[in-house]
Amino acid sequence: xRMKGRHxxxxxxxxxxxxxxxCFTVLIAYLLVSASFISLTAMEVDVAVPGFSSxxxxxxxxxxxxxxxxxxxxxVKVTGPSAGAFLVPAKSDQWDTLALAxxxxxxxxxxxxxxxxxxxxxxxxxxxxxxAVLEAAKPHFPDISLGEHE
Amino acid sequence: MRTRxxxxxxxxxxxxxxxxxxxxxADIMIILLIxxxxxxxxxxxxxxxxxxxxxxxxxxxxxxxxxxxxxxxSRDAVLLDGKPVTKLTxxxxxxxxxxxxxxxxxxxxxLIQKREADIRRSxxxxxxxxxxxxxxxxxxxxxxxxxxxxxxxxxxxxxxxLVMVGAR
Numbered sequence: 001x002r003m004k005g006r007h008x009x010x011x012x013x014x015x016x017x018x019x020x021x022x023c024f025t026v027l028i029a030y031l032l033v034s035a036s037f038i039s040l041t042a043m044e045v046d047v048a049v050p051g052f053s054s055x056x057x058x059x060x061x062x063x064x065x066x067x068x069x070x071x072x073x074x075x076v077k078v079t080g081p082s083a084g085a086f087l088v089p090a091k092s093d094q095w096d097t098l099a100l101a102x103x104x105x106x107x108x109x110x111x112x113x114x115x116x117x118x119x120x121x122x123x124x125x126x127x128x129x130x131x132a133v134l135e136a137a138k139p140h141f142p143d144i145s146l147g148e149h150e
Numbered sequence: 151m152r153t154r155x156x157x158x159x160x161x162x163x164x165x166x167x168x169x170x171x172x173x174x175x176a177d178i179m180i181i182l183l184i185x186x187x188x189x190x191x192x193x194x195x196x197x198x199x200x201x202x203x204x205x206x207x208x209x210x211x212x213x214x215x216x217x218x219x220x221x222x223x224s225r226d227a228v229l230l231d232g233k234p235v236t237k238l239t240x241x242x243x244x245x246x247x248x249x250x251x252x253x254x255x256x257x258x259x260x261l262i263q264k265r266e267a268d269i270r271r272s273x274x275x276x277x278x279x280x281x282x283x284x285x286x287x288x289x290x291x292x293x294x295x296x297x298x299x300x301x302x303x304x305x306x307x308x309x310x311x312l313v314m315v316g317a318r
Contacts, residue, residue: 016173023177027184034188039316040215041208042283047299047310068292123293127286128206130295131314135209146296 043134048118048145061115064107064141066100067149068121068133074100082111095129097136104140117141120149199285199313200224200232206288208314215283215313219264223286223298228257235260241287241294253301261305281309 062080069075072090088100108114117137121130130146137144199205203224222229228236236257237244247254268280282302286295299310 019173019177023180026181030181030185030188040205040313041316042215042311042313043208044309044311046308047296047303049300049303121292123291125292126288127290127292127295128288130292131206131208131288131312134312146299148296149292 043131043138045134046143046145048147050148062111062113064114064117065147066117066119066133066137068095068119068125068129070122070124072129074133076100076103076107078107078111078114080115095132097132100133101136101140104137108140114141116145117143118145118147120147122149200229203285204288205285206314208316215311218281218283218311219268219307220283220285221298221302223284223290223294225287225289228254228298230257230260230264238294241289241291243294243297251300251304253297253304257298257301258305261302261307265306280307281311282307283311283313285313 062078062082065077065079067075067077072093072095074088074095075085076088077085086103088096088103090096091099119130119134119137134144200222203222220231222232223241224238225241226238227234228238236247236254243254247256249255249258265280284295284299302310
């Protein structure tokens, strides 16, 4: 009788592994499909559209324009009281973004109150080149607009 | 005795039929839970560039990518929220689709509809500017990009975010 009591108290515990394996197989498949292996980042820009500006810029306002041409030269023009222009020529047939960044840093220090910065480019300039120049200019001038090439 | 035994056996059979298969239900619930957690987290993981579109590379981390209206520019088409709206031929607009201001008619009409739908959907009929994500192929000519952004600006969008592949 005592042995029978002990036998009734013992519980046979069986782990149903088949269901657990099914569950994890489906989860792994779903996570692999939904996983992203590249990290995306975004850069904020404005667009300058003729006729959409709220008011004409006053004559004493300093505006900086970076113009990209098809030969990978960057022409930086400054309008306003400190008007001027300088060219950042291509280096080994590539955009010289380092020289541009240095020049923009010195301009920011020497010309106070630059009201707006605009980037323009010739039609054929590729988007990746525009992004490279924007990346060089952004640390010095966070608010950059994309304008039309004249 | 025999009738008692038979009654006892009949009762135990009906009790066995009432067993509930909880293991299978637990499996289904776990899978549903994981799926719902993933779909609710959202964010940049749900912004995937379409096949064949090469995003430009960023040398430094710029900003986070948030979920918003998305416009994609590939070699063959301009897509708005994943749906093709304008046909391109090697990044160029079709001559018959270009309006007087240089923007494509097909894109303008869809953007106007989208903007109106967004204004209707917003709680206070807000007329504020709406931002847009721009996923463009790295080989897109500046003119095509500028034209698309100009079309979006004309219909009330502003504050564009250019999406690129992050620095490794």
